[in-house]
Amino acid sequence: MTRIDAQLAFLTEACKLKSTLRATTLCDGSRRENSGEHSWHIALYAMVMAEHANRPINIDRVIKMLLIHDLVEIDAGDNPIHGNHDTDAMRAVELAAARRIFGMLPDDQARDFHALWDEFEAAESDDAIFAKSLDRVQPVVANLETGGGTWPQYNVTADQLQTRVGVKVERGAPAIWDALKARIDAWFSNASPSSE
Amino acid sequence: MTRIDAQLAFLTEACKLKSTLRATTLCDGSRRENSGEHSWHIALYAMVMAEHANRPINIDRVIKMLLIHDLVEIDAGDNPIHGNHDTDAMRAVELAAARRIFGMLPDDQARDFHALWDEFEAAESDDAIFAKSLDRVQPVVANLETGGGTWPQYNVTADQLQTRVGVKVERGAPAIWDALKARIDAWFSNASPSSE
Numbered sequence: 001m002t003r004i005d006a007q008l009a010f011l012t013e014a015c016k017l018k019s020t021l022r023a024t025t026l027c028d029g030s031r032r033e034n035s036g037e038h039s040w041h042i043a044l045y046a047m048v049m050a051e052h053a054n055r056p057i058n059i060d061r062v063i064k065m066l067l068i069h070d071l072v073e074i075d076a077g078d079n080p081i082h083g084n085h086d087t088d089a090m091r092a093v094e095l096a097a098a099r100r101i102f103g104m105l106p107d108d109q110a111r112d113f114h115a116l117w118d119e120f121e122a123a124e125s126d127d128a129i130f131a132k133s134l135d136r137v138q139p140v141v142a143n144l145e146t147g148g149g150t151w152p153q154y155n156v157t158a159d160q161l162q163t164r165v166g167v168k169v170e171r172g173a174p175a176i177w178d179a180l181k182a183r184i185d186a187w188f189s190n191a192s193p194s195s196e
Numbered sequence: 197m198t199r200i201d202a203q204l205a206f207l208t209e210a211c212k213l214k215s216t217l218r219a220t221t222l223c224d225g226s227r228r229e230n231s232g233e234h235s236w237h238i239a240l241y242a243m244v245m246a247e248h249a250n251r252p253i254n255i256d257r258v259i260k261m262l263l264i265h266d267l268v269e270i271d272a273g274d275n276p277i278h279g280n281h282d283t284d285a286m287r288a289v290e291l292a293a294a295r296r297i298f299g300m301l302p303d304d305q306a307r308d309f310h311a312l313w314d315e316f317e318a319a320e321s322d323d324a325i326f327a328k329s330l331d332r333v334q335p336v337v338a339n340l341e342t343g344g345g346t347w348p349q350y351n352v353t354a355d356q357l358q359t360r361v362g363v364k365v366e367r368g369a370p371a372i373w374d375a376l377k378a379r380i381d382a383w384f385s386n387a388s389p390s391s392e
Contacts, residue, residue, distance in 0.1 A: 004375040007244050011334075012341060014240055015223035018233045027211035037214045040236030044210055044263050048203050048305065060256035063263075067240050109244065138207075145208060179200045 023080035082154035133172030158188035219276035278350035329368030354384035
């Protein structure tokens, strides 16, 4: 197989990400979002929101990271943040998926893509921390647009949202979380008057 | 409205691109592709295929161009390359859409995004020519994966494919067209034995 044939085979395999469904819906609630269109949307988030990163980032690396961050879901599926998972088992499945899927590329690209995915997953570099912030915040916006979206279904509380999502968004893009906080607080105080 | 609120409103508006359907299907033929997931897919094409540009390009600009290239379709819809359109009328609708949609952003970003979209549409810079090559070639791969895909429906001939698509792909990425040529020729010679 030539180099370009391997690249085309990888890109055709990548098409399957459009059939991986996420918990979150589109902003109009019409259907569940897939991981391909989600990847586009958060790459666009990065392009627009770069100035709100709280540390210096390389926005071009962030965008590339976001374009490939969910490819492992072709094999591993999406694991909603508010669901229950065996984290170690999920990690093993995703790692095997990364080896298989990135392994379809020519060796040099396979290594580069896998390393970029590892960096995203580790969430330690400034680029990865900002990328993770965007990955976490986009479903929140979709939920706010759709009357709470998946929050009631997963019985999410305001505290859980802060712990599971808010803390991670604040690590890389606190200004975005601040901008959403009033809308989030309003939704949860309307949804759960008994908790006041 | 604060700067960040305007950016969030733009990003929520952008979500509608996931509901714009294209003529082409997914690579498994299961359903029509939408313009959001298409935008992700060709940004990934750019990331993988950058080395096949026939002139020096800035791949980071190409990726950004591809992320925003179809946003006007939120208002204007998708216009299949093999369909019949009033080109001038379509251009006017798309221009109004660009003003409205990019105009939701803060002024500096609105200008930058609109300029990047103009550059893509003009298809004169090396970055835009390469971006257009990828935009044209991805549906060809999907059609080849699905037994001709939309070609029979639009009665596309081998000559039309070469004129409408091949020439444009060859302008920016001749190596990719070369790699597909044998598969394309095989499909058309099987589909139209009477034309031989």
